[in-house]
Amino acid sequence: MTLDAHWTRAFIERTADVVTESRAALVELDREIGDGDHGENLERGFSAVRAKLATQPDDATPGALLKMVATTLISTVGGASGPLLGTAFLKGAGALGDASVLDADAVVAFLSAARDGVVLRGKAEVGDKTMIDAWSPAVEAASEAAAGGATPATVLRAASDAAAAGAASTEPLVARKGRASYLGERAVGHRDPGAQSSSLIIQAAADTAEEA
Ligand code: ADP
Ligand code: MG
Numbered sequence: 001m002t003l004d005a006h007w008t009r010a011f012i013e014r015t016a017d018v019v020t021e022s023r024a025a026l027v028e029l030d031r032e033i034g035d036g037d038h039g040e041n042l043e044r045g046f047s048a049v050r051a052k053l054a055t056q057p058d059d060a061t062p063g064a065l066l067k068m069v070a071t072t073l074i075s076t077v078g079g080a081s082g083p084l085l086g087t088a089f090l091k092g093a094g095a096l097g098d099a100s101v102l103d104a105d106a107v108v109a110f111l112s113a114a115r116d117g118v119v120l121r122g123k124a125e126v127g128d129k130t131m132i133d134a135w136s137p138a139v140e141a142a143s144e145a146a147a148g149g150a151t152p153a154t155v156l157r158a159a160s161d162a163a164a165a166g167a168a169s170t171e172p173l174v175a176r177k178g179r180a181s182y183l184g185e186r187a188v189g190h191r192d193p194g195a196q197s198s199s200l201i202i203q204a205a206a207d208t209a210e211e212a
Contacts (some may be wrong), residue, residue: 001211003102003152008062010211012053012069014204016046022200029193033180037079038193044114045077046084061100065091066110080178081194084118084131087203091117104146107155108139120180122177129175129187131194137162138202153209160206163199170195 001007004124005196019026019042026039049072056065066089074086096106124130128135141162145155170192175181180192 008065010208011205016050019046032190033187041077041079045073048072048076063093063096087117087121088114104152104155107152108142108146111139124177128177129170129173129192130177133170133197134163134166134195134198137166156209159172160203163202167195167199
């Protein structure tokens, strides 16, 4: 699929579907090392996003649609993840400007600005057991793929695979940011919920990009 506004809408809708399907699993992860609300937080946010998507003008650009996701998440999601993911979408959208189609470099620019936005807001580093452990390897894999001449969809698939591995890599870690950091060693053996949901979001982008 060409990564245009049509794809952007499909990506947003797929993300909302996946968040709904994964709600219980994300709640369970957050129950283990947080306060058990991550799945609910994201579902609240993305169901508001889904409702707003239907009211966007026909000529809305990818950047405008993704900015709507950002402002909606920031205003509707309680918890740490709302402002963090909201900032990711806000900065990512900003990197796209008013482009009507994303090429491979634009995909990298989106992911990279999104990751930088989360870092700016939350000050986490790789290995702190946060969503950054999914976003950062995604950016690196996307950059490498784009530098090697990959298509936008292939760049997103590389990012998605790296984000999934990054989310899994949080399991043995002690958390240094967020609620899980209060648990010390007790967080070991549990996957970070925000890393998992960020991986699912990037996977939704890759899955929709691969559709004809
Ligand atoms: P809360 O922790 O307020 O209940 P959520 O449960 O919705 O919010 O989100 C928790 C997730 O937020 C964590 O799993 C982690 O990935 C992410 N997170 C928390 N603090 C930070 C931070 N400073 N930087 C990056 N991500 C963070
Ligand atoms: Mg929580």
